[in-house]
Amino acid sequence: MEYVKIFSGSEIIAQAIQTELHQLGIGSRLQNHIQSAVLAGFGTADLAVDVLVDKKDVIQAKLIVSKMVS
Structure with a gap:
């Protein structure tokens, strides 16, 4: 599979989008740059969770x- 980023923003919105996609039968995954940075020992101020x-x-x-974030 080839994954494509469709959203980047806050973790809460990214999770809501992932839930909606799942309910409609679209598989997705989250890439959480915030959590990765914290685990590596440095923080980030960005809203960097990708769907x-x-x-x-x-x-x-x-x-x-577009319907969810508009």
Whole structure:
């Protein structure tokens, strides 16, 4: 599978998007840069949680994201 980033922002919104995608049958994964930075010993002030989906689901997933964040 080839993953494509469809959203980057706060962890709370990213989790809500992932839940909505799951309910609609679209697989996704979160890439949490904040948690990774903390585990590595340095923090970050960025809202850096990415939602990734399979390349074949990008168009449908982006439509869902645009409805949720607008």
